[in-house]
Amino acid sequence: xxxxxxxxxxxxxxxxxxxxxxxxxxxxxxxxxxxxxxxxxxxxxxxxxxxxxxxxxxxxxxxxxxxxxxxxxxxxxxxxxxxxxxxxxxxxxxxxxxxxxxxxxxxxxxxxxxxxxxxxxxxxxxxxxxxxxxxxxxxxxxxxxxxx
Amino acid sequence: xxxxxxxxxxxxxxxxxxxxxxxxxxxxxxxxxxxxxxxxxxxxxxxxxxxxxxxxxxxxxxxxxxxxxxxxxxxxxxxxxxxxxxxxxxxxxxxxxxxxxxxxxxxxxxxxxxxxxxxxxxxxxxxxxxxxxxxxxxxxxxxxxxxxxxxxxxxxxxxxxxxxxxxxxxxxxxxxxxxxxxxxxxxxxxxxxxxxxxxxxxxxxxxxxxxxxxxxxxxxxxxxxxxxxxxxxxxxxxxxxxxxxxxxxxxxxxxxxxxxxxxxxxxxxxxxxxxxxxxxxxxxxxxxxxxxxxxxxxxxxxxxxxxxxxxxxxxxxxxxxxxxxxxxxxxxxxxxxxxxxxxxxxxxxxxxxxxxxxxxxxxxxx
Numbered sequence: 200x201x202x203x204x205x206x207x208x209x210x211x212x213x214x215x216x217x218x219x220x221x222x223x224x225x226x227x228x229x230x231x232x233x234x235x236x237x238x239x240x241x242x243x244x245x246x247x248x249x250x251x252x253x254x255x256x257x258x259x260x261x262x263x264x265x266x267x268x269x270x271x272x273x274x275x276x277x278x279x280x281x282x283x284x285x286x287x288x289x290x291x292x293x294x295x296x297x298x299x300x301x302x303x304x305x306x307x308x309x310x311x312x313x314x315x316x317x318x319x320x321x322x323x324x325x326x327x328x329x330x331x332x333x334x335x336x337x338x339x340x341x342x343x344x345x346x347x
Numbered sequence: 348x349x350x351x352x353x354x355x356x357x358x359x360x361x362x363x364x365x366x367x368x369x370x371x372x373x374x375x376x377x378x379x380x381x382x383x384x385x386x387x388x389x390x391x392x393x394x395x396x397x398x399x400x401x402x403x404x405x406x407x408x409x410x411x412x413x414x415x416x417x418x419x420x421x422x423x424x425x426x427x428x429x430x431x432x433x434x435x436x437x438x439x440x441x442x443x444x445x446x447x448x449x450x451x452x453x454x455x456x457x458x459x460x461x462x463x464x465x466x467x468x469x470x471x472x473x474x475x476x477x478x479x480x481x482x483x484x485x486x487x488x489x490x491x492x493x494x495x496x497x498x499x500x501x502x503x504x505x506x507x508x509x510x511x512x513x514x515x516x517x518x519x520x521x522x523x524x525x526x527x528x529x530x531x532x533x534x535x536x537x538x539x540x541x542x543x544x545x546x547x548x549x550x551x552x553x554x555x556x557x558x559x560x561x562x563x564x565x566x567x568x569x570x571x572x573x574x575x576x577x578x579x580x581x582x583x584x585x586x587x588x589x590x591x592x593x594x595x596x597x598x599x600x601x602x603x604x605x606x607x608x609x610x611x612x613x614x615x616x617x618x619x620x621x622x623x624x625x626x627x628x629x630x631x632x633x634x635x636x637x638x639x640x641x642x643x644x645x646x647x648x649x650x651x652x653x654x655x656x657x658x659x660x661x662x663x664x665x666x667x668x669x670x671x672x673x674x675x676x677x678x679x680x681x682x683x684x685x686x687x688x689x690x691x692x693x694x695x696x697x698x699x700x701x702x703x704x705x706x707x708x709x710x711x712x713x
Contacts, residue, residue, distance in 0.1 A: 286364035337353040
């Protein structure tokens, strides 16, 4: 019982910190060589028409989410957004893998060295832990009104 | 109850995210491929397929035409030439050779223009010329005239595209030989710059069967032009497509300063061939009321009349082994297309490809 109570506390924290680190890292490496990122994104056969603004939206939103994940007040909503964002990235990868003749990559840093299958697994892992964190956090907030 | 609610919220988030990306993908596709602003005309059977010939390799390119003969060069085996008799379908393999044994080359293109054949390398650069039948090539141009595209017009004239030494932009020109050394004529006004003067003006060289009328077809805009074989009497024409300006994003990639295309370019015209007053242009762009499925099965060729400045009609060349037409040419009343490792030949109907002499005379070169 005590363990299960603990998990409610540490799991969302750990997941938030993990995701936060991932986003800050990913966004920074994108902005580090922004020109390169934009070119790669434009060469992507899927988002060609929107490459210009997506190139800005992605890293900026990654920073914002990373920041919100670290605040207790916004953690739940930030986790939902994380879940959404990771799902979007995964969908994108699956679309690229299945519907294009050539495969560009626009992930930053070490993530660039991941194979596509590993990439999907990596993303799915993050999706799963964020789902778990949301479940824990939601069940915790459920009791909150009773406690206060 | 509450837990269920959480799962519903999560499921909602996930489906929303998937939906968003899919919608972005679909609309991006639509913007790139579809254009509802033009309509094509498809008359019944302007071309009728005659036969297919298995070439064995997909690395052949069209090197030229002789009497009933088609010559194919090979990208991976540059000194090899395939001669195809279009009537009997007989093929014979020809080995080309320079007469002097020592020769460095980088990118060779062979063009056959009876009674000669040319071996051209624009980066070394050199042009060799030899007699058909003998198949031994002698130096024709040894001067340092660089070029990135070349097409022989007659035994002593070659139509080229090159990079201008001062402006670093592409320009069209002629290399010719009267007596003694090579002479070069460049015209920097023909290719009209929209972005950088190199990528945006990229396109295809074309000529009619006699070599008297030259053409240039832009890849990335709805335009081509024709002129006489001294680069005079220029005539610019628009295709039915609506993309007036090349849709290219040119970027210097990363921290290195290499210039590259930042997005897959939007090809308006992919291949072209001239026949009498007709300019035939291969396009993968969909017009009004054309189904996407069709583009999965065929290539579209639009026919223009550059004497009358009109769009005439369009027709399909169907894919072979799910491959599209790579390039094509016209020999008298035959359309010859290279599709995957096949040679595909079509008869042009006189009804649609009839020539109107009076109009043809108007732009005939004296």
